[in-house]
Amino acid sequence: MEDQLETDGAETRAVPRKRQARGERRISDILAAAARVLAVQGYEKTTTNAIAAEAGISPGSLYQYFRNKDEIAAELAATYAEGLRAAHEAAFDLTDVALLTPGETIDRVVDPILAFNLANPGFKALHARPDMPPGLVAAARPIHEALLGRVTGLLEARFPGRSSVELHLAARLMIQVFQAAMPSITAAEPEDRPAIITEVKRMLSAYVRELADR
Amino acid sequence: MEDQLETDGAETRAVPRKRQARGERRISDILAAAARVLAVQGYEKTTTNAIAAEAGISPGSLYQYFRNKDEIAAELAATYAEGLRAAHEAAFDLTDVALLTPGETIDRVVDPILAFNLANPGFKALHARPDMPPGLVAAARPIHEALLGRVTGLLEARFPGRSSVELHLAARLMIQVFQAAMPSITAAEPEDRPAIITEVKRMLSAYVRELADR
DNA sequence: AAAGAATGCGAGCGATCACTCGTGTTTGTC
DNA sequence: GACAAACACGAGTGATCGCTCGCATTCTTT
Structure with a gap:
């Protein structure tokens, strides 16, 4: 019509x-x-x-x-995907990743996403929430996939001998940890956030060390 | 009426x-x-x-x-709270915690919750989902508080000198790590679950080691 | 067996929400 | 300025859902 x-x-x-x-x-x-x-x-x-x-x-x-409502969310998700991609690109294009320490690498990955989450409160509603129709989950997936690929790539660069499956699993877990901590960070008073962030990074660093010593 | x-x-x-x-x-x-x-x-x-x-x-x-609908969920949450408490008690009452290695302690905490989650698929819908009215979140809180208290207590036993605030934060993060991985575990094929579980425990162990070396 | 309490039913009420439609207003084009 | 397209409006529509109500059935008690 x-x-x-x-x-x-x-x-x-x-x-x-x-x-x-x-x-x-x-x-x-x-x-x-x-x-x-x-x-x-x-x-x-x-x-x-x-x-x-x-x-x-x-x-x-x-x-x-x-x-419809879904289309609004999908459009917003697309906007966010682009913003996050740009933020990550900016954090990476100047440096050779192989030269960074593990801790620095974690900062390079975590800080932009962290900043992006804090700057865009709607972002996590679209990604950390399970109350969306299947079509919307699909719309948000590219962001996840891109991040997972990026982290897996970093692990592969640092641990060339390891199986891709193992590193994929490790990357996914690390991302999940970050996502799990994110609500606590946004919910906390700004002055309490650094402590939580430090703790999350310690968790990730400790895990990467364990991965190295395995 | x-x-x-x-x-x-x-x-x-x-x-x-x-x-x-x-x-x-x-x-x-x-x-x-x-x-x-x-x-x-x-x-x-x-x-x-x-x-x-x-x-x-x-x-x-x-x-x-x-x-009303909320009361059904609250009653279910109460049932789960009791079941989980019992499972944890059963895993702890026979042993002095101080005698366990960190890895064993993690097993003692993680395994019962893991088994409980797998046996009661409705459990995580009531706790890992943010789409509940405030009253329901309150009803689910005692379970979280109990678990948080238990884990904090274990950390305090192992690290007597540390500040309570620090250990509280660490305990909360460790619980979040577990919760973050839980959906992946339930979603995975049963044969793929052990690998994920092992990975989560490695991360927690690595973090506890980092906590010790701090 | 009789009465009262507990249980059981399912159509339907009231509220909410995504979305539409008829109509009026603004903007661009010639 | 005339015409069409784009924009704007907001009451209304149909569907969904939590929950109720009037009434029927079953159980317990005496």
Whole structure:
């Protein structure tokens, strides 16, 4: 009935032929509003009306730019994926990883994600929460995969002889540890955060040492 | 109108004056059904009608025994708390903890919780999920507190000189590590689980060693 | 066996929420 | 300035869900 299904039968957007500048701004507003609401409410409890209200628009206008609630989250996840990728790239491109100590390497990986999480409170709502429809989990997966690949690569560089399966498992565990600690960090008062962060890094460092001595 | 509010104004149950044996059985059935549904659906997505259907009763009968959905979850959490406490007690009462090696101690703490999680799939839905109303989080807290206290106590026994705050933080992190890995373990094929479990224990052991060398 | 209590039922109520629709307003284009 | 497209609105729709209510059945007690 509308302009949803276009010539190709695949998942096409309700995109007008020519988006106005006002529309582009609205999209940014909506995504920012969604991030704010998601950060405190979680996905399921976030209502589309609440996002619209937070963005200062009507519920109907929301659907001028997004086909449904999932699409908002997916778009936000894509934005986050790009931001995190850029942050990581910036932390790595200047240095040869082989020259770093294990502790420095951990800092290089952890600090950007940490900063990103603290700067983007909506991020963890989209990744550390299990209350999302399967389609959304799939949308968030590329971020996880990229991170897992990056960490596995670092381990492979440091432990060339080890089996890929072993290092993959180790990398996954290390990421899970970080994710598990993240809520504690964001929930803590800012002055208490460094202690927790130090402790997490100690855990990861100790594990990497154990991996080396194995 | 009914028998809900009794003499005291506090939160009283809709308890009949004399529960029949049939009623006691129903309660067990309902809790078991709720655990099954919760395990696969999570709290929010679990509907009371689904619990009733799983238990083979009508929606109305559900509310013969529980005042609302939250109370079902709270009762289940209480059951789990007792089961876990018993499992831990059984693993500890025969031995003096001071005689165990760190690795053995970790086994003593981890193995019962691990077994309990695998035997009770609904358990983690009630504890590892953030999609619960505040009242329910409060109901699940005693389990966490007990575990945290137990682990902190073990660390204090092993590191008498350390500050309580430091060990508390360490204990919390260790528990988080375990919780972080738990979903992977339950999701994995049974034959893949030992490898993951070994890895988690290695990480915890390495961390305890780091704590000793600090 | 009779009465009262406990149990059982399931249609349906009220609230919530994602999403729509009819209509009005703004913007870009000629 | 005229026309169309994009944007905006917000009451309303249909679906879902927690929970209730009126009534039927079963159990316990006497």
